[in-house]
Amino acid sequence: MKRLYISAVAMLLISSIYAQNKDTKDADKLFDRLEYVDAAQSYTKLVEKGKADAYVYKQLGDCYYNVFNTKEAVRWYAKAVESSQDSEVYYRYAQMLKAEGNMQESNKQMAHFVKLQPNDPRSKAFTNNPNVLTQLKQQSKLYNIKKSDVSSDKADFGAQLTSNNELYFSSARNTSRKKNGMDDQPYLDIYKATRNADGSLSQAIEVGELNTKWHDGPVAITSDGSTMYYGSESFNQSEFQKDKSKHLKYGQIYLYKATKGAGDKWTNSKALPINSKEYSMRNPSISKDGKTLYFSSDMPGGMGGEDIWKVSVDGDSYGTPENLGNEVNSVDNESFPFITDDNLLFFSSNGRQGFGGYDVFIYNPTTKETKNVGSPVNTEKDDFSFSYNKEKKVGFFSSNREGNDDIYQADPICGV
Structure with a gap:
């Protein structure tokens, strides 16, 4: 998925x-x-x-x-x-x-x-x-990992833990939803679970006010918990392109913004003005100060397939998207950026040398160093969508190492 x-x-x-x-x-x-x-x-x-x-x-x-x-x-x-x-x-x-x-x-x-x-x-x-x-396998281990009990028998990924202990993620677990033809799983919805004091997670529930009949999520929440950015499809806006030769309507993934309202419900959802029918924008991550939005996109001007970009945010105004360049991006795909409170960027790539499939990398903008986070987070399969809550010292990522996209918890070793 x-x-x-x-x-x-x-x-x-x-x-x-x-x-x-x-x-x-x-x-x-x-x-x-x-x-x-x-x-x-x-x-x-x-x-x-x-x-x-x-x-x-x-x-x-x-x-x-x-x-x-x-x-x-x-x-x-x-x-x-x-x-x-x-x-x-x-x-x-x-x-x-x-x-x-x-x-x-x-x-x-x-x-x-x-x-x-x-x-x-x-x-x-x-x-x-x-x-x-061989070199990667000799790296020091940065995290201990365990499969999260929030995972289901369908695709689950994009988990992010907020400051008030809510874990948001995307899931195809709603079997009442129409299946998509790509992998015969239901369309993605946004879910959330509560992380308890002992680290366990409550049963996940749908974020029904945001979910549509299309793919929804993953999400990014501002540090104060008041604003959400998330992905959904351009068909929600009745926006698409037609390919007359193939008799198809092609949509894109758009970024949306919502605010926390009464009863803890997300309201005032609206598509960002930087979206385009020409390309997709998805997998958002927002900086601690709320002034820089990171995302992945196949927009023109990139290094290859899908790249990591950032854009300045000032209320409802957005600057010009900026590609993060070849210190992060490759000729293949980079996606699922996550910016930490101390400005380290996790992302996933299948264009950089690694264990196989998509690997999780970390980029330090101060030293300009990009590093594979190593085993056991990365395997020969797809490992991706790593997020890290510095305050609570816990990370989450997804992997299909057991055949399905599941959510894993990552606990740092030696103060990562």
Whole structure:
């Protein structure tokens, strides 16, 4: 769910869309709608009928890459690269092999990527330090971790603990909601739980006044608890783009602002003026003084896929978004920024060398140092959306290391 929420725009189907060819028409239609589970099934039928080629194998690999089914992604990418492929296929194949723990074959595919794209920053990083994983495993442990009892059997991520002990996060646990076609889970809603004095968490409840029929969350709360920033979809504003050739409406993820009202309810929700139908803005984090809003976006002017940006805040006025540059961002995706009270920035990246999948990094703007936070927070799977409450000395992050996006608690060692 997290991988999809990072990389894919929202969309509405109007009618049938253009297909690659007559054999792949149905599967391509599902893939273009981001319905990867059903698309994979449709492409697999072509394999069973003997109608598969390198394109079908690549599409199957991409389907499973997008839902982080590493085993199946490896299976189909292996068949795809039996024929010549675009360089990104080799890179994705290498990442899936790494997530499966097959470093020897992963390095082999990365070497092929390097040959095709020698000037790509990812190629240079690999060439300069192909054994980075050994070094990362030797780092001192920064956190003890445990799976949070707030996790469900559906996707849960983006947890943030407020000053008044409320833990907000996004979840697909509401099975009464319509399922999205990306991974066959319900649409995301915003939830909150209360953290008790002993560190346990109450049963999570929906933040019903904010949830829509689209994806909602994650959120950021100001230090005084009075203001929330959160993500939702541009369809709420009846704003989208049309692709006439594919007969689709493409929406984006917008940032919204709400204020705490009577009865602890969030009111006056409104879309930020810096949103655009041209790109998504999501995963907000607000500085302690409330004057700088961090977020991730694929807006023009970035380093690659999705980048970390910041913008000045003055009441309801916002400055010009500023990209954090290559000290944070790469040619791939950086997302889920979280700015601490002492101005350290946690973020997730799949474009920097790490354990595999998305890793959590920490950036110190004073020293200009970016560091992988290491094990056990990071694994060969997707690890992301790290937040840290300095006052209460506790962090939260999510990981799909057990096959599902779950929330974990991180307790610092030696005063992190």
